[in-house]
Every structure is written in structure tokens, then in C-alpha cells.
Amino acid sequence: xxxxxxxxxxxxxxxEGYFTNPSQWTKxxxxxxxxxxxxxxxxxxxxxxxxxxxxxxxxxALSIRSINHSGVIDVKTFYQLFxxxxxxxxxxxxxxxxxxxxx
Amino acid sequence: MQKENPVKKxxxxxxxxxxxxxxxTLVMGNGAVMEGIETNLFFTxxxxxxxxxxxxxxxxxAVVGNPALRLPGGLRMPTLLGIxxxxxxxxxxxxxxxxxxxxxxxxxxxxxxITAGGGKVYACKLAMDMFKIKKEDLSEHVSGVxxxxxxxxxxxxEGSHIIFT
Numbered sequence: 043x044x045x046x047x048x049x050x051x052x053x054x055x056x057x058e059g060y061f062t063n064p065s066q067w068t069k070x071x072x073x074x075x076x077x078x079x080x081x082x083x084x085x086x087x088x089x090x091x092x093x094x095x096x097x098x099x100x101x102x103a104l105s106i107r108s109i110n111h112s113g114v115i116d117v118k119t120f121y122q123l124f125x126x127x128x129x130x131x132x133x134x135x136x137x138x139x140x141x142x143x144x145x
Numbered sequence: 146m147q148k149e150n151p152v153k154k155x156x157x158x159x160x161x162x163x164x165x166x167x168x169x170t171l172v173m174g175n176g177a178v179m180e181g182i183e184t185n186l187f188f189t190x191x192x193x194x195x196x197x198x199x200x201x202x203x204x205x206x207a208v209v210g211n212p213a214l215r216l217p218g219g220l221r222m223p224t225l226l227g228i229x230x231x232x233x234x235x236x237x238x239x240x241x242x243x244x245x246x247x248x249x250x251x252x253x254x255x256x257x258x259i260t261a262g263g264g265k266v267y268a269c270k271l272a273m274d275m276f277k278i279k280k281e282d283l284s285e286h287v288s289g290v291x292x293x294x295x296x297x298x299x300x301x302x303e304g305s306h307i308i309f310t
Binding site: 103105106107108110116117118121125126127128129130143144145 | 172175176179180181247248249250254257258261262263
């Protein structure tokens with residue numbers, strides 16, 4: 043298993059850089075992963091990250107539709123906040139596994 | 146894991162209007178948008194139903210002449226059962242409710258998600274003329290009506306792929 047150091051903390055990640063132990067995540071770490079992805083985190087970003095983590099912790103699958111129904115953010119803003127591949131990027135920054143869903 | 150020649154753009158053609166045909170296009174298209182791939186969806190012939198306002202959320206699946214159709218439990222559905230009135234509506238309803246459980250949205254909502262992510266939706270001019278469909282009949286997700294030539298122009302570019310579902 044690979045390890046990476048963010049904000050002075052060493053965390054366990056898989057070969058794609060996703061956390062294998064989501065409890066090692068902190069907001070400071072998120073800021074640094076986001077920088078790697080070229081994103082400057084705002085409160086809006088953190089609201090999304092928290093929603094993703096909450097959903098992951100309750101064992102629910104993530105889909106782009108669930109983001110739209112989250113009440114936190116609509117999909118258009120989601121694509122703007124995490125440009126390119128939003129769900130992949132956002133879950134990486136949120137310190138949770140890459141979603142296995144096709145939708 | 147970046148591969149050498151990534152898919153940069155997909156152009157998906159949907160020419161049929163049954164639930165499974167349309168969803169093949171929508172799932173592939175939405176998946177591409179989610180990966181950050183430039184996405185064009187092109188609806189033609191019976192596929193137009195997926196972007197006609199009054200029809201898009203009322204698609205059906207064929208219960209006659211569909212040899213892969215199974216009854217709950219896995220037995221093959223005899224084609225003669227398909228002619229029972231209401232069977233097609235019931236089967237289509239079942240398909241949609243099973244898809245909904247997997248967070249697969251209705252067609253109009255799916256197109257919302259795709260266009261919100263920057264995906265583009267086009268209608269085929271020839272098929273519109275043939276079926277006497279007017280621009281006003283199309284959903285607001287549609288960015289334009291294209292000829293075949295214009296479709297190929299849209300599809301141009303390195304790493305661009307054309308998919309016929």
C-alpha cells in the first residue's frame with residue numbers, strides 16, 4: 043500500500059491516490075489534495091465534501107443524481123466546482139474511495 | 146493511470162426509441178461527461194422520441210419479438226404473452242422502477258444531468274422532416290438540429306470517437 047504526506051501527516055492511499063482509510067482525512071489535508079488537482083477550496087467545496095463523506099459513511103452509493111438531490115448543490119455548480127471529472131475529483135479530495143457507480 | 150491516447154470526445158448516435166436503446170445512449174453519454182470527456186448525443190429516427198417533450202418520459206420496451214426478455218424469476222417470457230393488453234406498459238413500468246432503484250433517472254432528468262455537465266444534445270434534421278416533428282416539439286435540452294454533414298463536423302477532432310448504440 044502506498045503512502046502520501048499531506049499537511050505533515052502521512053496517510054494511506056491506493057495506487058490512484060484515493061484514501062484507503064477515510065478516518066485519516068482532515069480539512070487541512072483536503073486543501074493540499076485539492077491543490078494537486080488545481081482547485082482552491084471554498085466553503086461551498088467543503089459543504090460538498092462533507093455531504094460526500096456523510097453519504098459514504100452511511101454506506102450509500104454515490105451517483106451524480108444523488109448529488110443533484112443532495113440539497114447541498116446542483117449538478118451544474120458541482121461541475122463548476124470540480125471541473126473535469128467532478129465525482130472522481132471530489133471523492134479523492136474528500137478522502138473516500140472512488141465511486142464504483144456507472145451513473 | 147493516464148493511457149497514451151485517451152478518449153477526448155464521444156459522439157453517440159441513438160436511432161431507436163425503446164427504453165434500453167435510449168438508456169444505452171444516456172448512460173454512456175452521462176458517463177463520458179462525468180469523466181470530463183466532451184460529449185455529443187445525436188438522436189435520429191425512432192431515437193427522436195427520447196428528446197420529444199411529450200414522449201421522452203413515456204418510452205416503452207418491446208415485449209413482442211424480444212427474445213432476451215425474462216419474467217421475474219428468470220424464465221423466458223413467451224412472445225405470445227406480450228400481446229396481452231397492458232403487458233408492454235407493465236413491463237416498461239417494471240424496467241423503469243428497477244432502474245430508479247439504481248439511481249438511474251427518468252429521461253428528462255438524465256438529460257438535465259448531461260447538459261448541466263456540458264454535454265450537448267442534437268436532433269437529426271432528416272428524421273425530423275420525415276416524422277413531421279417541429280423544433281417546438283423538442284425538449285429544451287436540444288442545442289440544435291443537424292444534418293449528417295454537420296454531425297460529422299461536430300465530431301471532428303483528435304481522440305474523438307463515434308459510437309452507434
